Amino acid sequence: xxxxxxxxxxxxxxxxxxxxxxxxxxxxxxxxxxxxxxxxxxxxxxxxxxxxxxxxxxxxxxxxxxxxxxxxxxxxxxxxxxxxxxxxxxxxxxxxxxxxxxxxxxxxxxxxxxxxx
Amino acid sequence: xxxxxxxxxxxxxxxxxxxxxxxxxxxxxxxxxxxxxxxxxxxxxxxxxxxxxxxxxxxxxxxxxxxxxxxxxxxxxxxxxxxxxxxxxxxxxxxxxxxxxxxxxxxxx
Numbered sequence: 001x002x003x004x005x006x007x008x009x010x011x012x013x014x015x016x017x018x019x020x021x022x023x024x025x026x027x028x029x030x031x032x033x034x035x036x037x038x039x040x041x042x043x044x045x046x047x048x049x050x051x052x053x054x055x056x057x058x059x060x061x062x063x064x065x066x067x068x069x070x071x072x073x074x075x076x077x078x079x080x081x082x083x084x085x086x087x088x089x090x091x092x093x094x095x096x097x098x099x100x101x102x103x104x105x106x107x108x109x110x111x112x113x114x115x116x117x
Numbered sequence: 118x119x120x121x122x123x124x125x126x127x128x129x130x131x132x133x134x135x136x137x138x139x140x141x142x143x144x145x146x147x148x149x150x151x152x153x154x155x156x157x158x159x160x161x162x163x164x165x166x167x168x169x170x171x172x173x174x175x176x177x178x179x180x181x182x183x184x185x186x187x188x189x190x191x192x193x194x195x196x197x198x199x200x201x202x203x204x205x206x207x208x209x210x211x212x213x214x215x216x217x218x219x220x221x222x223x224x225x226x
Contacts, residue, residue, distance in 0.1 A: 043218040093159050102212040103148050108159040
């Protein structure tokens with residue numbers, strides 16, 4: 001079945017570091033990918049919708065200069081957390097939906113646990 | 118506004134049956150998903166309903182009533198590994214996925 005690969009799975013770094021997270025659809029093309037953030041014991045929070053070849057659509061309250069998204073190909077989207085601080089520590093999850101199949105389930109990556117010291 | 122409601126937490130006994138309800142008010146409807154999420158892991162797809170009725174898949178079944186804005190996930194023969202959060206998500210008229218807050222299911226021996 002369809003698979004989404006996300007890495008790294010865990011990052012621990014110092015405050016002020018920029019961290020890049022990759023999300024790849026392995027056996028399908030994804031015009032649209034989604035980036036979520038999840039705090040402990042809370043539900044998924046959509047941060048932004050990544051669109052191949054165009055600018056990402058950010059949800060209200062999400063700083064686009066802080067969370068840079070690039071979707072340069074139909075199989076890869078990246079999220080860069082710039083100048084990360086301890087409050088950015090969280091579980092980040094990407095998902096992808098196969099192009100042309102809006103009613104199909106999103107396939108999730110395994111998530112990235114980001115810890116900023 | 119768009120809203121999805123599901124209970125915060127439920128407790129059930131191993132071997133029993135549990136029903137997790139989800140009600141929604143969204144701008145349009147293009148289907149409803151149920152996902153399972155174990156602690157510290159990403160969600161995994163369980164079921165999809167777009168027409169009224171019951172969809173059965175092994176120990177899990179999902180029901181939809183579009184006129185009532187209501188769905189439930191039914192889990193039979195509960196196992197300890199079913200302890201997880203169950204997320205209800207609705208596809209709205211713009212094909213955006215609207216997520217519920219999730220129901221934490223605790224299974225006791």
